[in-house]
Amino acid sequence: MGSDNSEIQHILLKLDNIQLAFGGIKALDGVSLEVFKGEVLAIIGPNGAGKTCILNCINGFYRPQEGKIYFQKREITRMPSHKIAKLGISRTFQNIELYSGLTVLENLLAGRHIFMNTGFFWGALYFGKGLHDEKKHRKRVEEIIDFLEIEAIRKKIVGTLSYGLRKRVELGRALALEPKLLLLDEPMSGMNLEEKEDIARFILDIHEEFTDTIVFVEHDMGAIMDLSSRVIVLDFGRKIAEEPPEEIKKNSKVIEAYLGEE
Amino acid sequence: MSESTIPKLFKNACEKYWDKQVAIRKKYLGIWENYTWKDFYENVKYFSLGLIDLGMEPGDRIIMIGDNEPEWVFSEFAVFCGRSIATGAFQDSLPKEIEFLLNQAQCKFAVVEDQEQVDKLLEIKDTCQNLKKVIYWDKKGLRYYDDPILIFFRDVQEIGRQFELSHPNLFEQNIEKTRENDPVFIAYTSGTTGLPKGAMLSSKNFISQIRTYNNASQLRKGDNLFSFFPLAMSADLVYVTLPAMEAGAIVNFPEEPETVEEDQREIGVAKMLAIPRWMETQVSKIQVKIEDAGILKRLMYRLLLPIGYKMAHFKISKVEPSVFWKVLYSISDLLLLRYLRDWLGLSKMRSLFLGGAAASKELFYYLLALGIDVRNVYGLSETGIISCHEKGDIDPETGGKIVPGMEVKITSDGEALARSSQNMLGYYNNPDAMKKTIDNDGWLHTGDAGFFDENSHLIIIDRVSELMTLENGIVFSPMYIENKLKFSPYVRDAVITGHHKPFIGSLISIDFPNVSHWAETHRIPFTTFTDLSQKEAVYGMIKQEVLKVNSRLPEDQRIKRFALLPKELDADDGELTRSRKLRRGYVVNLYDNFVQALYGDKPEHVAESDVKYRDGRIAKVKTLVKIVSLEGRQGNGVCN
Numbered sequence: 001m002g003s004d005n006s007e008i009q010h011i012l013l014k015l016d017n018i019q020l021a022f023g024g025i026k027a028l029d030g031v032s033l034e035v036f037k038g039e040v041l042a043i044i045g046p047n048g049a050g051k052t053c054i055l056n057c058i059n060g061f062y063r064p065q066e067g068k069i070y071f072q073k074r075e076i077t078r079m080p081s082h083k084i085a086k087l088g089i090s091r092t093f094q095n096i097e098l099y100s101g102l103t104v105l106e107n108l109l110a111g112r113h114i115f116m117n118t119g120f121f122w123g124a125l126y127f128g129k130g131l132h133d134e135k136k137h138r139k140r141v142e143e144i145i146d147f148l149e150i151e152a153i154r155k156k157i158v159g160t161l162s163y164g165l166r167k168r169v170e171l172g173r174a175l176a177l178e179p180k181l182l183l184l185d186e187p188m189s190g191m192n193l194e195e196k197e198d199i200a201r202f203i204l205d206i207h208e209e210f211t212d213t214i215v216f217v218e219h220d221m222g223a224i225m226d227l228s229s230r231v232i233v234l235d236f237g238r239k240i241a242e243e244p245p246e247e248i249k250k251n252s253k254v255i256e257a258y259l260g261e262e
Numbered sequence: 263m264s265e266s267t268i269p270k271l272f273k274n275a276c277e278k279y280w281d282k283q284v285a286i287r288k289k290y291l292g293i294w295e296n297y298t299w300k301d302f303y304e305n306v307k308y309f310s311l312g313l314i315d316l317g318m319e320p321g322d323r324i325i326m327i328g329d330n331e332p333e334w335v336f337s338e339f340a341v342f343c344g345r346s347i348a349t350g351a352f353q354d355s356l357p358k359e360i361e362f363l364l365n366q367a368q369c370k371f372a373v374v375e376d377q378e379q380v381d382k383l384l385e386i387k388d389t390c391q392n393l394k395k396v397i398y399w400d401k402k403g404l405r406y407y408d409d410p411i412l413i414f415f416r417d418v419q420e421i422g423r424q425f426e427l428s429h430p431n432l433f434e435q436n437i438e439k440t441r442e443n444d445p446v447f448i449a450y451t452s453g454t455t456g457l458p459k460g461a462m463l464s465s466k467n468f469i470s471q472i473r474t475y476n477n478a479s480q481l482r483k484g485d486n487l488f489s490f491f492p493l494a495m496s497a498d499l500v501y502v503t504l505p506a507m508e509a510g511a512i513v514n515f516p517e518e519p520e521t522v523e524e525d526q527r528e529i530g531v532a533k534m535l536a537i538p539r540w541m542e543t544q545v546s547k548i549q550v551k552i553e554d555a556g557i558l559k560r561l562m563y564r565l566l567l568p569i570g571y572k573m574a575h576f577k578i579s580k581v582e583p584s585v586f587w588k589v590l591y592s593i594s595d596l597l598l599l600r601y602l603r604d605w606l607g608l609s610k611m612r613s614l615f616l617g618g619a620a621a622s623k624e625l626f627y628y629l630l631a632l633g634i635d636v637r638n639v640y641g642l643s644e645t646g647i648i649s650c651h652e653k654g655d656i657d658p659e660t661g662g663k664i665v666p667g668m669e670v671k672i673t674s675d676g677e678a679l680a681r682s683s684q685n686m687l688g689y690y691n692n693p694d695a696m697k698k699t700i701d702n703d704g705w706l707h708t709g710d711a712g713f714f715d716e717n718s719h720l721i722i723i724d725r726v727s728e729l730m731t732l733e734n735g736i737v738f739s740p741m742y743i744e745n746k747l748k749f750s751p752y753v754r755d756a757v758i759t760g761h762h763k764p765f766i767g768s769l770i771s772i773d774f775p776n777v778s779h780w781a782e783t784h785r786i787p788f789t790t791f792t793d794l795s796q797k798e799a800v801y802g803m804i805k806q807e808v809l810k811v812n813s814r815l816p817e818d819q820r821i822k823r824f825a826l827l828p829k830e831l832d833a834d835d836g837e838l839t840r841s842r843k844l845r846r847g848y849v850v851n852l853y854d855n856f857v858q859a860l861y862g863d864k865p866e867h868v869a870e871s872d873v874k875y876r877d878g879r880i881a882k883v884k885t886l887v888k889i890v891s892l893e894g895r896q897g898n899g900v901c902n
Contacts, residue, residue, distance in 0.1 A: 142291035147402070152520035154292065205403050 012037045012181060012213050013058065018067035020053055020237075027053045028064065029237040035181065038212045040203070042224045042245070045234035046257055051217040052094060054234075055183045058215075059091050060084045071181070086114045088180035092170045092187060094217075100159035104150060104169050107158055108141040111176030144172045147209065148202060164195040171202065175210055182206065184216035188223055196223065203227055221249075233257065267440040267465035268504065269343045275507040276303035283484075283510060286332050289517035289525060297332060305332075305419070307433045310340035312422030313371065314432070316395055316413075320345035323367045323448065323690075327351045327360065328375025330489045330515050333399040333415055335503060337373040338493070342446050343437050349448035349460065350494030352840040353379070354833070361386040367448055367460060367690055368392040373415070376400035380412065387411060442466040448690050449496040449643040460690035461644045463496060470684040471646040472504045474665045478637075478650050479613055483510040485532035486610070490522050495841065496643045497618065501535040523607065530610035535639065538621035538745070539842055544606050545628055546751035550776050554783070562598055569594040570631030577630060578657060599633050608634055615639045615650075619843065620722060622745040626658035638662055640722055644686045644699065645706050648678075649720040660719035661712075670720060671705070677726045678712040679705040711739075728846060730761040738766070738819045740846070746814065750807040751776045755831045755838075757849050758821075759857050765822040767860035769853060770804060771795075771831050777803075792828040792885055801826065801890055808892065822892055823860050827853070828869060828885040856887065865889055 013035040020028040028050045035041055043051045056062040058069060060081040069077045076084055090111075098107050115137065122130035145151055148168050153161060158169060167187065174182060187203065188196045200223055207214060218224055224231060224245055231248045233241040235257040241248060248254055279285065279299040286297040297305070318324065324341045326334050326348065334350075341348040349367055351360050353375065360382055364372070370392055372383055376399075383396045398404060399415035426432070446468070448460040481487075487506050491498045506513045511532075516525040523544070552563050569590050576583045583591070603609050614629065617639040629636040637651035640661035648670060651662035664670050669681040681704050688696040700706050711729055712722040723729070724739035731737050740758035747756040747770065754773040760766040772795050780803065781788055788794040804826060812820040831837040837849050850857060859867035869887045872880050 139291060142293075146291055149518065151292075151518045152524070201403070208403070208405050 010037055011035070012072060013215075014070040015054070015057070016068045016070070018054075018057060018064045018069070020050075020057060020062060020064045026237050028057070030067075031234070031237070031239050032067075033232055033239060033242070035213060035215055039229045040207055040213075040227055041215045042228035042231045043215065043217045043234065044219070044221075044224060044231060044248075048236075049234040049257075050237040051234055052185055053237075055091060055185055055215070055217065058084075058183060059089050082114075085177060088178070089183065090174040090177035090179035090181075091183035092167075092174050092185055094185045094189060096163075096166045096170050098158045098166060098170055098173070101157065103155050103157055104145075104161075104172075105141065105154050107169055108144060108172050108176050109137060111173035112137045112141065114177060140178075141172075141176060144175050147175075147205070148172050164191055164198075167191070167195075167199070168202075171199075171206075175206065179211050180213065182211045182214045184214065184218075186217055186219065188218060188220055196220065200227060265440075265442040265465075266469055267442050267444070268446055268468055269339070269437040269440045269465075271469065271504065271507050272306070272339055272343070273303075273434075273437050275299060275510065279510055284512050285506075286335070286513050286515065287529075288332050288515040289521075292517075294514075294528075302336075305336040306339040306343060308419040308422035308426070309336055309415070310344045310422065310436070311425045311429070311433055312418035312420070313340060313346075314344055315421050315425040316371070316418065318344055318346055318370065322346045322370045323349060324371045324373065325349050325351060325360075325364060325367065325369040326373045326493065327355070327379045328353055328373075328399070328493075329519055330491075330493055330498075331375065331399070332515060333373075333375075334493045335489075335513070337397075337415075338447075338499075342440075343433060345436055345440055345444065347445050347448060347462075349450065350492075351450075352492050352494050355382075355840065356834065357382045357385045361389060362457070363450065363460075364390040364393060366458075366692075371395050371397060373397045373399070377403040380404060380407065384409060384411075440465065442469070443687070445687050445690075447496055447499065450494065451643065459692055459695050461496075462687040462690050463643070464687055467646055467684045467686060468496075468499060468504055470667060470682075471500045471641075472508055474647045474650070474667070475501060476505050476508055478639075478652065478665075479505070479533045479615070481505055481509040481511055481533055485509065485511040486514055486529050487511050488514050488516075488526055488529055488531045488534060490516055490526070491535075491537075492841070497535065500641075500646070501615070505533075526607035527604070529607075531607065532610055532612050533615075534611065535615040535617050537618040537841075538616050538625055539619065539748075541616065541629065542622075542625055542748060545625065545749075546773065546776060548602060548605065549751045550779060566594040566598040567631060570599055570633065571627065573633070574627055574630035580654070595633060599631075602632050603634065606632070608632075611635075613637060613653075617641060618841070620724075620741060620745060621658075622749050623658040624746065624749040630656075630658075640720065642680075642706075642708060645680055645682060646684050648680050648708075655717075657715075657717070657719055660715060660717075660721045662719055664718075664720060672713055675726070676711040676713070676723075678708045678710050678720070678722065680708055681705050730758075732760055732766070732818075733762060733764050734818075736818050743768070743811070743815065743819070743821065744844070746811045747808070750811070752780065752804060752807055755844065757844065757846060757853075759850060759860065763861055766819065767857070768808070768821050768824040769827050769849075769856055769860075770808075770824055771827045771829075772800065772804065774830065791830060792883070795826045795828050796885065796887065798888075801888060805890055805892070812892065820892075823889055824892075825856055825860060825867070825887050825889050827856070828883070828887060859887070859889055862889075 011034045015031060015033050018028050018031045045051050057064050060079055063078060068075055071087055118130045118133045122128060145154055150168060188199050228245055231243060231245050232239060233254050240253045240257060241251050276299040281298045281300040283299055284296045285299040285302040287294050324346055326337050328334055338348045351363050371394060374380060380398050387393055395413055396411050397413050397415055397418055442465045444464060445462040446465055447463045449463060450458040450460050487502045489498055489502045502513055514529045516522045552560060573591050611634055613635040615637050621638060626636060637656055638661050639647060639650040641647040647665050648668055649661045649664050667682050671679050685700060685706055709725055710722050711724055711726045712720055715721055724741045728740060729737055730740055743758045744756045747753045752773050753770055755771040757769040774791055778794060781794060786797060786799050808821055808824055833840050838844060867887045867889060869885045870882060872882060
């Protein structure tokens with residue numbers, strides 16, 4: 001995945017001078033960044049650097065006090081989350097957020113809600129348009145199940161699944177939105193080596209088959225080196241570096257932020 | 263009358279049923295999709311022609327690697343119809359194992375499933391001189407692969423379609439040219455001892471086997487069969503694909519290897535050959551789940567299952583049960599047995615054949631008690647079905663009567679020899695092994711020790727080479743004891759020792775899911791397999807299981823001491839074959855220090871073992887293993 005021509009690719013998402021504070025604490029202090037169409041962007045940084053805050057601002061969980069966010073040249077700064085989702089931004093969470101009492105299938109179908117406009121009447125009748133839509137959505141969800149290789153747990157209740165599998169289901173729900181931009185918050189945290197390798201392979205395959213633009217927050221440097229085409233480093237709410245992964249290891253500011261000053 | 267061959271059988275079946283009947287069903291995206299016989303025929307035809315255009319010639323070897331999916335069978339028949347030879351490798355084979363097969367059989371093409379297999383083949387392609395193309399049928403993740411050796415399955419079929427325009431009727435002519443004695447399939451033995459050997463099988467071999475099987479199983483048109491054996495074994499052809507062709511039955515493929523049990527339940531399979539190991543796992547699950555069930559259900563299970571057992575006894579001793587028992591049985595069936603059958607996915611099963619390895623008497627009885635028409639079948643890929651239970655003439659201890667067309671004699675040292683017109687053509691590229699196996703008079707040395715009982719049923723005890731002699735001269739079969747141990751839901755694998763030793767010992771590998779479940783209900787905390795396997799309470803529980811087995815063994819063949827292995831036996835470590843048979847010689851060597859400790863006088867033993875990770879790294883693991891004596895020797899049992 002070369003990033004050589006990312007400059008000439010067009011900008012999908014743009015954050016302009018974002019300021020986010022909780023009381024006296026500045027979580028994000030004037031962060032500006034661009035996400036180019038077709039890239040896999042990694043955001044790294046020490047604990048509390050503001051990585052998750054960026055994702056939360058993008059999909060409307062947090063409202064930054066200052067600054068503007070543009071998605072496909074349209075401002076989305078103060079838009080509610082569900083409208084942002086409809087525009088084509090979906091995400092996963094660091095601590096899995098699924099309906100744990102529903103089945104895998106139902107959780108994934110829930111991710112299709114933005115495409116469902118059957119209405120109460122046809123939906124209740126389960127006939128005509130309602131039936132047609134149900135089939136259409138089920139097919140799409142089944143394709144995702146096939147893609148993520150979770151056929152065997154299709155009808156299991158999510159709460160009974162292992163952590164690794166729940167992470168995979170959550171990824172599936174994010175894909176069910178058919179996003180133009182996929183945000184992944186620590187997709188590999190708490191996983192063993194084999195599960196990490198699986199997820200890494202899925203991320204590469206998602207990039208090929210589903211969504212070509214992915215932003216992910218991660219700590220595992222190995223995964224970042226293998227997956228991303230560009231890395232942004234945050235420290236105390238500020239962007240301190242923005243480089244291809246090969247360069248980032250040599251960057252003295254990054255070493256300082258992670259390992260402390262010499 | 264022309265010779266009957268597999269390609270002709272295939273063509274006849276397709277022409278007979280064409281688009282009026284379903285030949286193959288496979289679950290895609292959660293829905294069962296049908297292939298008619300016409301679809302089957304066309305898929306095979308164009309793939310065969312495509313391969314010919316790519317350079318396949320009669321007699322070439324083509325290897326297939328992947329899960330059970332229609333494309334595997336299409337490729338296989340495309341190869342048969344092109345008068346070439348098909349072979350297969352297990353889908354979890356390591357690259358070096360595949361490399362061995364590719365070079366041993368000098369394969370020209372490899373037809374593989376997906377990225378996983380493609381990656382393995384790309385790793386070894388430079389050392390496989392004969393390999394011309396790698397054909398894959400699942401595109402996922404392969405979009406940016408640009409190695410010229412790769413080609414997509416559907417693209418090969420497209421080549422075949424173009425090729426047909428310039429070579430009309432070539433496919434049909436090829437089928438006409440097939441001969442019954444031509445080799446069609448190389449079945450690699452699982453290699454319990456040494457390197458795998460490839461048994462070359464002809465159409466004649468297969469066709470006589472399926473005639474025998476169809477006679478025994480009474481397969482009907484439209485019956486559902488289930489393809490879940492690894493397709494690399496000839497068993498799938500003999501018991502599923504070819505019988506379906508002969509009878510017009512439907513072959514169903516599982517959605518994924520993980521969904522086999524669920525799919526089997528949905529299909530309602532009519533006839534099946536099952537490996538005892540597989541059924542044991544299922545039965546273990548029932549036993550564990552019953553322990554978890556409510557008091558009413560447990561009571562029903564305890565009360566009503568013995569009625570099933572009683573009925574099983576009647577069937578085996580061929581006694582007509584009285585009306586009293588018949589009424590009780592229908593109550594038991596109504597309230598319990600049919601639900602258990604349904605849970606096992608056997609609700610529509612007309613007869614279940616157990617083969618591939620000896621079934622324990624306990625398993626046989628259990629299935630019979632559930633009301634399933636269960637039968638043993640004994641066969642070898644080198645020759646085919648040797649003996650089989652006929653309907654109404656069953657005996658859990660035996661492999662049944664010798665089938666027509668087969669001769670069996672027992673040598674003075676107890677080995678069973680078999681002779682028939684359907685013996686294999688030889689081991690591919692391995693004449694020495696061939697000479698050792700089939701002698702000049704055509705007798706195939708099975709390597710199995712056996713004898714005939716008073717009803718002329720063949721009883722197979724064990725491999726001749728595996729029989730053991732204690733110091734006091736008592737001969738026993740380790741497999742017989744191991745199978746009894748493995749019937750316990752808590753024992754996954756067992757290794758019996760005692761050759762030239764004073765008594766019988768056993769190394770036991772616990773069943774991790776079932777034992778961890780047991781530990782949870784008994785509030786025993788644990789971390790890993792190793793930790794769990796060495797808990798005192800687990801030792802105590804397994805000791806009870808071993809004592810149960812001992813009570814059913816002759817007094818001089820009982821287990822005196824055992825130890826629990828700190829790791830699961832695994833095919834990747836060479837401890838099991840890919841078909842999950844124990845490679846005893848290797849395991850005993852590997853765990854030599856354990857065996858020493860079994861016969862030593864210390865109650866504990868520090869075990870050091872190598873653990874090989876899938877990426878090739880090796881780590882040393884140290885564990886303190888306890889040795890449990892069942893004789894109550896002083897200071898030797900941890901759970902006295």
